Amino acid sequence: MEGELLNLITGKNLSKGTKDALVWNGDHNGVYSVKFAYQNMRNQNNGLVNDVFSLLWEAKAMPKALSTTWRILLGRLPTFDNLIRRGVAATSSLCVLCNTAEESSQHLFLECIYAQRAWSLCLRWIGILSVQHKDISVHF
Ligand SMILES: [Zn+2]
Known part of the structure; x- marks a missing residue:
């Protein structure tokens, strides 16, 4: 976080006499709005996302289901890799299902042998033969 802060303030002019203020850089008025935040989020990502x-x-x-999928696509589920990155104590980082790899959204929903079996059954059920993509957004 310290490095991130230093990156943010490097090159900025900090002055003692000026009052602190929150300014939204996504709009030329400096005022936050959900509309401009949404437009900025859409513009920051490439077409695929x-x-x-x-x-x-x-x-x-x-x-x-939509909310959970959104969190998966953004990598915001409380998986062990995210919990450890946020400093939340975890006894192990291994997947709770297979116990062989680090638990992440990518692993839980695509790479884990249990996920692969579930996807295989679902795809067979709807009559599709497919190779599963390793990127979760492409898979979606
Ligand atoms: Zn697993």
């Missing part, structure tokens, strides 16, 4: 999120929000699924 935009397509993924467009597909996600257009999907006719339960809101909880």
Whole structure:
């Protein structure tokens, strides 16, 4: 976090007499709005990511499923790798299902042997033969 802070303030002019203020850089007025935040998020990502999120929000699924998928795509699930990165104590970083690899969204939903078996059954059930992609957004 210290390095991140130094990167943010490097090259900035800090002055003692000036009052601190929050300024939103996403809009020329410096005022935050959800509309401009959403536009900035869409513009920051490449077309593939935009397509993924467009597909996600257009999907006719339960809101909880959409929300969980959104968190998976952003890497925001409380998996062991995320918990350890945030300083939350964990006894092990290994996957709770297979106990052979570090638990991450990528592993839990794509690489774990149990996930692969589930995907295989689902794909066979709907009659699709497919190779699963290693990138979770492409897989989605
Ligand atoms: Zn696993």
